[in-house]
Amino acid sequence: MTNGTKPADVKRRPDWAALVIAAVLAVIAGVMFWDVSRLSGAAGYSQVGPTTVPYAIAVCLLGLAVWTVFEAWRGDFPEREHQQLGPVFWIVAGLAAQMLLLKVAGFSIATGLLFAFTAAGFGQRKLWKTIPFGIVFAFAVWVVFSKLLQLSLPAGPLEHLFF
Structure with missing residues (x-):
């Protein structure tokens, strides 16, 4: 226990603040998907159009939300200081x-x-x-x-x- 590991008998608790952050990230990604889906997807002669980058950002935000959920359930976030x-x-x-x-x-x-x-x-x-x-x-x-x-x-x- 002196090397920073947790004892096996201690229950891991989910980090509720991190779960809230993950939910906010997922909501922002969902709003971006919805907003970009309303744009015309006509890229013309190219595969890259006005919806490409917003879709990529929404996918990244969704990935961060999923990653944050896993980290929150594992309890891997460091202890936060008290906010002044x-x-x-x-x-x-x-x-x-x-x-x-x-x-x-x-x-x-x-x-x-x-x-x-x-x-x-x-x-x-x-x-x-x-x-x-x-x-x-x-x-x-x-x-x-x-x-x-x-x-x-x-x-x-x-x-x-x-x-």
Whole structure:
């Protein structure tokens, strides 16, 4: 038992979380099969058409679901650590702030807040430092994508101040 093996008299229990993940993977694969089956399968002169890659991805997801079920029944998944809710809250709050502020405040401010909240979730709680850094970094990203690559990103007051 010291080498990491389980004693023979211990019952193996299925990993219920892994079984839920397998069910979700199977549902996603089923939705993909259904959605792709509605596309016209006319590949024209070639065997490869617009349904080939989605079918391949659905088959892979279904294979992963089956594999996950077997691993869950065998109990081969490692023991998971307890999930801390604080960091998850910070990251979800940052995503919510970005979605709510993207059109109002623009890309730089909204994404800068997402950066700062995500940093807080990873332990950097000095928002007075991470918010300005995130806004400056996001503004540089906005300049590259919006001005140099001519892609459309939402502009807010900061972007209008400079451009």
